[in-house]
Amino acid sequence: xxxxxxxxxxxxxxxxxxxxxxxxxxxxxxxxxxxxxxxxxxxxxxxxxxxxxxxxxxxxxxxxxxxxxxxxxxxxxxxxxxxxxxxxxxxxxxxxxxxxxxxxxxxxxxxxxxxxxxxxxxxxxxxxxxxxxxxxxxxxxxxxxxxxxxxxxxxxxxxxxxxxxxxxxxxxxxxxxxxxxxxxxxxxxxxxxxxxxxxxxxxxxxxxxxxxxxxxxxxxxxxxxxxxxxxxxxxxxxxxxxxxxxxxxxxxxxxxxxxxxxxxx
Numbered sequence: 001x002x003x004x005x006x007x008x009x010x011x012x013x014x015x016x017x018x019x020x021x022x023x024x025x026x027x028x029x030x031x032x033x034x035x036x037x038x039x040x041x042x043x044x045x046x047x048x049x050x051x052x053x054x055x056x057x058x059x060x061x062x063x064x065x066x067x068x069x070x071x072x073x074x075x076x077x078x079x080x081x082x083x084x085x086x087x088x089x090x091x092x093x094x095x096x097x098x099x100x101x102x103x104x105x106x107x108x109x110x111x112x113x114x115x116x117x118x119x120x121x122x123x124x125x126x127x128x129x130x131x132x133x134x135x136x137x138x139x140x141x142x143x144x145x146x147x148x149x150x151x152x153x154x155x156x157x158x159x160x161x162x163x164x165x166x167x168x169x170x171x172x173x174x175x176x177x178x179x180x181x182x183x184x185x186x187x188x189x190x191x192x193x194x195x196x197x198x199x200x201x202x203x204x205x206x207x208x209x210x211x212x213x214x215x216x217x218x219x220x221x222x223x224x225x226x227x228x229x230x231x232x233x234x235x236x237x238x239x240x241x242x243x244x245x246x247x248x249x250x251x252x253x254x255x256x257x258x259x260x261x262x263x264x265x
Contacts, residue, residue, distance in 0.1 A: 190216030
């Protein structure tokens with residue numbers, strides 16, 4: 001642990017330098033996460049004459065701009081890195097270092113956070129300007145919990161990607177499985193449609209899956225859709241998923257390494 005803590009500043013510095021160097025790639029990624037803006041335009045048009053459930057136009061503006069901010073702050077890309085390095089054998093270089101490869105991947109992903117903040121803060125400012133802050137929660141406890149829920153969303157995203165990425169030790173199409181995961185994410189996380197607009201059975205299913213904790217929960221919290229008691233319960237569920245995924249990744253990593261071999265000169 002002490003060795004890991006000593007290496008973290010260097011890893012974060014290197015990761016930030018990479019994020020700055022690949023600004024165009026980051027911009028492409030931003031453009032690929034614009035689905036909340038598309039859905040915002042669609043639902044605002046639908047709610048022009050009458051609210052949909054308890055969502056009026058201003059509610060949809062606050063919800064989808066908050067969804068865009070949370071998506072920007074919780075994105076990760078470890079599944080592609082891990083899959084590529086396992087298939088190419090370059091993971092061997094990371095295994096030779098005195099630092100767990102997943103810690104190094106996590107540091108590289110976190111190091112891009114300043115660049116993400118630079119993109120997310122203007123979006124948050126627009127949300128406040130368009131809604132005058134009325135549609136965002138004013139509860140000090142929920143405001144204090146919001147960064148923790150975003151961190152939880154990022155951890156679930158990273159661990160789920162790492163879990164799928166470890167499948168590359170055994171199968172060739174791990175990234176295809178992750179695309180299936182993202183399909184379910186779009187439906188059950190509230191990324192495309194607020195979950196309370198779905199039928200009851202879909203909402204019930206979303207509550208037992210991890211996708212809502214990745215995005216819908218932080219968004220509903222900051223837009224004032226959750227009372228305090230339910231928010232605390234959802235927070236416990238979110239961090240329960242983190243603990244479960246942490247154990248699953250640890251077991252899958254150990255099992256996968258037994259099948260890993262790299263050759264070259």
